[in-house]
Amino acid sequence: MSKATPKELFGFITRRVRDLGNAMALEPYRAFPYWFAKMYHSQPEGVLTSDGPGDGKVDFFFHTVSGTQVTYHVINSKYTETYGQTAPVTFYDEVQSFFQLFQFPEGRGKFLQKKVKPELHTFYKKLFKAFDDGNAKLMFLTTCRANQGQLAKVENLPVETFHLEDLIQHVLDDLDGAMPRTGDLVLEQVGTVLSPGSDEIGVSTTIVFARLVDFIEYMEDDPYELLFARNVRVGQGKTAVNEAIRKTFLEHAEQFAYSNNGITVLCEKAHHDHGTRELRLVNPRVVNGSQTLHTVRDAWSAGGKDLGASTKRARVMVRIVSIPPPKGTEGPTQASERKEVINRISIRSNQQNPIRAWNLRANDDFQMEIARRFRQASLFYERRDKEWKGRSAQLKTVGVRRGPSIKKLMAQLSCQLWKTPTLGPALAKGNLGELFQGDGYDVIRQNATPELAYQVYMVGESVDSCLRQLTQKKYRNARSHVDLIVLSLICRALGEEGAAWKKPELTNGLEKHWADWDHYQKPWRLLSSAAADLVLERYSKTARRVEREEGRDLTLKNFVRRKDDVKAVLTAPLPSAIRKFARAIITE
Numbered sequence: 001m002s003k004a005t006p007k008e009l010f011g012f013i014t015r016r017v018r019d020l021g022n023a024m025a026l027e028p029y030r031a032f033p034y035w036f037a038k039m040y041h042s043q044p045e046g047v048l049t050s051d052g053p054g055d056g057k058v059d060f061f062f063h064t065v066s067g068t069q070v071t072y073h074v075i076n077s078k079y080t081e082t083y084g085q086t087a088p089v090t091f092y093d094e095v096q097s098f099f100q101l102f103q104f105p106e107g108r109g110k111f112l113q114k115k116v117k118p119e120l121h122t123f124y125k126k127l128f129k130a131f132d133d134g135n136a137k138l139m140f141l142t143t144c145r146a147n148q149g150q151l152a153k154v155e156n157l158p159v160e161t162f163h164l165e166d167l168i169q170h171v172l173d174d175l176d177g178a179m180p181r182t183g184d185l186v187l188e189q190v191g192t193v194l195s196p197g198s199d200e201i202g203v204s205t206t207i208v209f210a211r212l213v214d215f216i217e218y219m220e221d222d223p224y225e226l227l228f229a230r231n232v233r234v235g236q237g238k239t240a241v242n243e244a245i246r247k248t249f250l251e252h253a254e255q256f257a258y259s260n261n262g263i264t265v266l267c268e269k270a271h272h273d274h275g276t277r278e279l280r281l282v283n284p285r286v287v288n289g290s291q292t293l294h295t296v297r298d299a300w301s302a303g304g305k306d307l308g309a310s311t312k313r314a315r316v317m318v319r320i321v322s323i324p325p326p327k328g329t330e331g332p333t334q335a336s337e338r339k340e341v342i343n344r345i346s347i348r349s350n351q352q353n354p355i356r357a358w359n360l361r362a363n364d365d366f367q368m369e370i371a372r373r374f375r376q377a378s379l380f381y382e383r384r385d386k387e388w389k390g391r392s393a394q395l396k397t398v399g400v401r402r403g404p405s406i407k408k409l410m411a412q413l414s415c416q417l418w419k420t421p422t423l424g425p426a427l428a429k430g431n432l433g434e435l436f437q438g439d440g441y442d443v444i445r446q447n448a449t450p451e452l453a454y455q456v457y458m459v460g461e462s463v464d465s466c467l468r469q470l471t472q473k474k475y476r477n478a479r480s481h482v483d484l485i486v487l488s489l490i491c492r493a494l495g496e497e498g499a500a501w502k503k504p505e506l507t508n509g510l511e512k513h514w515a516d517w518d519h520y521q522k523p524w525r526l527l528s529s530a531a532a533d534l535v536l537e538r539y540s541k542t543a544r545r546v547e548r549e550e551g552r553d554l555t556l557k558n559f560v561r562r563k564d565d566v567k568a569v570l571t572a573p574l575p576s577a578i579r580k581f582a583r584a585i586i587t588e
Contacts, residue, residue: 033060262317263289373450379403
C-alpha cells in the first residue's frame with residue numbers, strides 16, 4: 001500500500017460515503033454515520049437513520065449483539081466535505097447537551113414534547129431505558145479536525161468522540177471493512193468465456209484466460225489494495241514459489257497460462273461484451289492469487305519499458321464467481337447466505353496451495369470483530385502473515401502500534417479457556433494448526449468476545465514481560481517452554497480471585513497497570529515467578545516419575561505438550577502464594 005496524505009485519505013472517506021449514499025438513496029450527511037457503523041462494527045443491526053426535522057439529537061441508531069449481550073449505539077454526527085475544517089465550538093456544546101439528555105431523566109419528557117416528532121417517542125424511550133440499564137453507548141462523529149481547545153470540555157464525558165484524525169486511523173487499520181466497494185475491473189481481449197449454468201453449480205461462475213497487464217494496471221490505481229481485501233494472505237515477498245512465478249512471467253510469458261494455477265475473483269456481476277471483447281467485473285475482490293499478481297506487478301514495475309511485447313501478452317486463467325448483493329426485504333437473510341458462500345470460496349480456493357490453517361480464518365467475522373476491538377486501543381491485530389511489515393510505516397504515523405498476530409492471540413485464548421478438552425496450553429504449544437482446524441476454534445468463537453481477547457492479550461503481555469525480567473538461569477532456560485501454561489494458571493487465579501472477565505472494569509484496571517507499569521510490575525512479577533515455580537516443580541516430579549516408571553528422560557519441552565500432565569497442573573489446588581499475588585493485582 002502506497003503512502004497517502006491525510007488529505008487524500010479524507011477524499012477517500014468522502015468518496016466512500018457518497019458511494020454508499022448513492023447505493024442507498026441517502027444524502028451524504030445521512031450516509032456518513034451508516035458508513036462509520038459498517039466500518040466500526042462488523043454486524044450493525046436494527047439500523048435507523050433519523051437525521052432531519054424532529055429527530056431530536058439522535059442522527060443514527062443501531063445495536064450489536066455479543067453472545068446474550070445487546071448493546072445500543074447512538075450517534076450524533078456532523079458531516080462536511082471541506083478538508084481541514086476544525087470543529088467549531090458549537091459542536092462541543094452539542095456533545096454536552098447530547099449527554100445531558102441521557103444523563104438527567106427529569107428533562108426527557110419536556111425534550112420529547114418540544115424537539116421530537118411523535119413517531120419517534122417510543123424509539124427514544126427505548127434508548128433512555130437502555131442507557132439507564134448500562135446498555136447504550138453514545139457517540140459523537142464528525143469529519144472535522146479536533147478542536148483541541150474545546151475537546152477538554154467533553155473528554156471526561158462517557159461519550160465516544162470521533163474526529164477526522166480518528167477516522168483516518170480506522171480507515172488505515174481496516175481497509176477491507178471500511179471500504180465496501182472497488183472500481184470496475186475491465187479485462188480486455190477476452191474472446192471466449194466458459195460459464196456452466198448457475199442452476200447446476202449454485203452460483204454464476206465464469207472461466208477466462210485474461211491478460212496479466214489488465215490486473216497490473218488496475219493494481220496501479222488501487223493504492224489501498226482493496227482488490228485483495230478478502231484474500232486470506234497478503235504478498236509474501238521473495239519466496240521460492242514467487243521467484244518461479246517471476247521467472248516464468250519475464251522469460252516465458254507465453255507459457256504462463258498453463259504454468260500457473262490461476263486466480264479466483266469474486267464480484268457482484270460479470271458482463272462480457274462480445275463486440276468489444278471486454279469482460280467487466282463489478283466490485284471485484286481477488287480471493288486467491290495474491291502471490292501471483294503481486295509478483296508479476298513487482299516484476300513489471302522493476303522492468304518498466306525494457307519489458308518485451310511478449311510479456312504484455314502473458315495470460316492467466318481466471319475463475320470469476322459472481323454473487324449479486326442482497327436486495328429487498330430478504331436482504332438480511334441474503335447477506336448472511338452470501339457471506340457464508342464467500343467464506344467457503346475464499347477458504348476452499350486457497351486449500352489447493354500450501355497455506356497455514358490460521359490464514360484460512362483471517363477474514364471471518366470473529367477475527368474482524370477482534371481487529372476492531374484492538375483498533376480502538378490503537379493496536380494493529382495482524383490477521384494475515386507479514387501484514388504489519390507492509391503497513392507499519394503508515395500506521396505508525398497515526399499512532400497505531402503493533403499488537404498480536406492471529407496465531408499468538410488464539411493461543412492465548414486457548415490458554416484462558418483451558419477447561420475445554422479441545423483447548424489449553426498443551427495444544428497451543430504443541431499443535432497450533434490443529435486449533436484452527438478442529439472444534440477448538442469453534443469453542444473459542446462461541447465463548448470468547450473481542451473484549452476477552454483484548455484482556456487476555458494484556459495479561460499475556462504482562463506475564464511475558466515479567467518472565468523476561470526473571471534473570472535466574474532456571475527461568476532463562478525455561479520461559480520459552482512454560483509461558484503458556486503459566487498464562488493459563490494466572491488466568492485461572494485471576495478469575496478465582498474475582499477478575500471480571502469480559503467486563504469493562506477489568507479492562508480499565510489492566511490498562512491502568514500498563515499506563516503505570518513501573519508501579520504495578522512488582523505484583524505481576526511476583527505472580528509470574530510463583531506460577532513459573534509451580535510449573536517447574538510439577539515438571540521435576542513428573543520427570544522423576546517417568547524416569548522411574550518408563551526408564552527415559554522427559555524434557556521440559558515435551559512436558560508442556562503432554563495434555564494429561566498439563567491438565568493435572570491446572571486442576572490442582574492453587575498455592576496460597578499464587579492466590580495472594582493474584583488478589584493483589586485485582587484489588588490494586
